[in-house]
Amino acid sequence: MEARTLACVGCHGDKGRGVANVYFPRLAGKPAGYLYNQLIAFQEGRRRYAPMNYLLAYLPPAYLKQMADYFAAQSPAPLAVTAPAAPPATIAQGQQIVSKGLPDKKIPACTACHGTALTGREPGIPGLLGLRTDYVSAQLGAWRYGTRTALAPDCMQIVASTLSEPEVAAVSAYLATLPVPQQDKPVAADTTQLPMACGSQNPHAAEAKP
Template sequence: MEARTLACVGCHGDKGRGVANVYFPRLAGKPSGYLYNQLIAFQEGRRRYAPMNYLLAYLPPAYLKQMADYFAAQSPDPIPIAAPSAPPAIIAQGQQIVTKGLPDKKIPACTTCHGATLTGREPGIPGLLGLRTDYVSAQLGAWRYGTRTALAPDCMQLIASTLSEPEVAAVSSYLATLPVPANDKPAAAANTPLPMGCGSQSPHLAAGAKP
C-alpha cells in the first residue's frame, strides 16, 4: 500500500504525515472510519476538489477502505506550533467556543464530539490538533458554502453555517495554537450519543460499507 499511495505523498507527505502547505492536512493517525468516509465523499462529489475527485473516481470501496486503514495505522510526525497570529481576545473567544460551545445558538462544544483532548474519536470523528489556521478556516468555509457536505443530517454544515465569520476565525486561530500531545490517538468509541444528529457517523459507514 505504501507504493500504491505514492500519488498522495506530494500533498499529504510521506505516509500521510503532512507537508508544509497550510491547506493540505496530514492523514496519518486519523480514524480509519473518518478517512474512508472522506474518500467516498470525494468520489461521490460531496467534497469538491478536482485532483482528489479525479484520483478516486474509479477506485472500488474495498480498495478505499484499505487506503484508510493504511493511513490510520501510521504515526504522524510532530508539527511545530507557530506563535498565535490573532489577538489574545480572539484566541480566548475561540477557546470558549471549542470548550463550551455557543448555547444561545445551540452549537455544542467541539470537545463533545472530537474528544476532551480534541484528538478525535473512533470510529469516524477526526482530531482537530496539528491543523493550521488557514486549513480549519477553509474547511468551515467549505461547509458554510456547500463545497463540502456529508450525509444528512449534515451536522458540520449546520454548525459552520450558524457560526459567524468572526467566530470561524476565532475557532480556527485557537485550534492552531494547541500542541499535539504525545498520545494523539483517537479516543475509543463512546456509548453516549452525540449532541446532535450526524449522518457521517452512521454505523454502516464506519464499518466500511459504501452507502
Template sequence: MPGRALLWQRWRASALLAALALALPAFAQTAAHEPESLPAAQARQEIDPDSMAARTLACTACHGREGRATPQGYYPRIAGKPDGYLYHQLRNFREGRRSYPQMTHLLQFMSDDYLHEIAQYFAALDLPHAPPAPAPASAAQRARGQLLVQQGDAARDIPACVQCHGDQLTGVQPFIPGLLGLSRDYLNAQLGAWQTGQRQALAPDCMERIAQRLSGADVAAITAWLTAQPVPDHGRPAARLAAPMPLRCGAVPEALAGGQP
C-alpha cells in the first residue's frame, strides 16, 4: 500500500486538477448565496497547509465552505453528516458504485484509513443550516409527499422515510443520512440514479428496492415536501433508531438496524 507521503502527493495532484476543473463555477455559485466576510476570507488565507481544512479544499470547492452547501445549489451539504455514511459514500465513488468521474478521480488512490479521516472531519462540523428553498408545488402534491415521507404506502410495500432516516429526518448515527437541507434537483437526481442503476450501495441495497417502487409523481411529491422543511437542531443525526428498520440495508450493520431494545 502506498505510504502517507505518496498518498499526500497524489492527493495534492488530484486536488489541483479538481480545483482547476470545478472551482470557478462552484465558487461562483457559492458566492451568489453565501457572501464571504472579511474574517472568513482572512481565515481562509491563513489556513494551515497540512490541516484537514487545507487537504479538503477540493471537496469544499463544490460542497461549499466547510462542506455546508446551501439548498439553492445542486451539490449536497456534507458538514455534520454521519461519519459512517460519508465514509461509505467515499468508498462507493472510489469503487464505482456511485458514478461521478470527478469524485472517482479524486479518490482513486486514497486508502480506507484516509477516507475515514475525511469522513470524520466533515462529520464533526456542527454548523447552522441555510433556510429551506422550496420549489413550486401544489398543496396536493406536498400533501402526497408528506404522506409518503411520514407514513409510506403499505399497499405498494413502500416504507415511510422516517422509519430509516429518523423522526426528524436528520439521519441516524453512524450510517444513515438526513434528508433535509438538500436541493430538490439533488434529491430528484439521486432517486432517479437508484431507479436506473447509476447509484448503488452495499448489498442488499435497500434504497434501490424502494426507489424502484416509486413513480415519477411519487418522487416529485416527496422532494417537493422535503425541500420545504426547515432543518431542526442543526441537523444533528439521532443517536439510534427508534424501531427496527423495515428492510435490510447492507450499509447498516444488522446489530444497529434493530432499533432500541
C-alpha cells in the first residue's frame, strides 16, 4: 500500500504525515472511518476538489478502505506550529468556542466531539491539531456554502453555518496555535453520547460498500 499511495505523497507528505502547504492536511493517524468517509465523499462529489475527485473516481470502495486503514495506522510526526497573525482577543474568543461552545447558539464545544485533547474520536471524527488557520477556515467555509457535505445528519454543516465569519476566524486562529502532541491518537470508540447527531460517526458509515 505504501507503493500504491505514492501519488498522495506530493500533497500529504510521506506516509501522509503532512507538508508545509497550508491547504493540504496530514492523513497519518486519523481515524480510518473518517478517512474512508472522506475518500467516498470525494468520489461521490460531496467534497469538491478536482485532483482528488479525479484520482478516486474509479477506485472500488474496498480499495479505498485499505487506503484509509493504511494512513490511519501511520504514526503522525509532530508538525511545527506557526503562530497565526491574529489579535490576542481573537485567539481568546476561539479558545472559548473550542472549549466551551456557544450555548446561546446551541453550538457545543469542539472538544465535546473531537475529544478533550482534540485528537479525534473513533470511528469517524478527526483530530483538529496540526491544521493551519487557512485550512480550517476553508473547510468551515466549504460547509457553510455547501461545497463540502457529510453523511446526514451533517452536524458540521449545522455548526459551520451557525458560526459567524468572525467566529470562524477565531476558531481557525486558535486551533492553529495548538501544538501536536507526541501521542496524537484519536479517542477509542465508546458509548459517549455526542451533543449532536452526526451521520459520519455512525459505525456503519466506515464499512466498505459491496
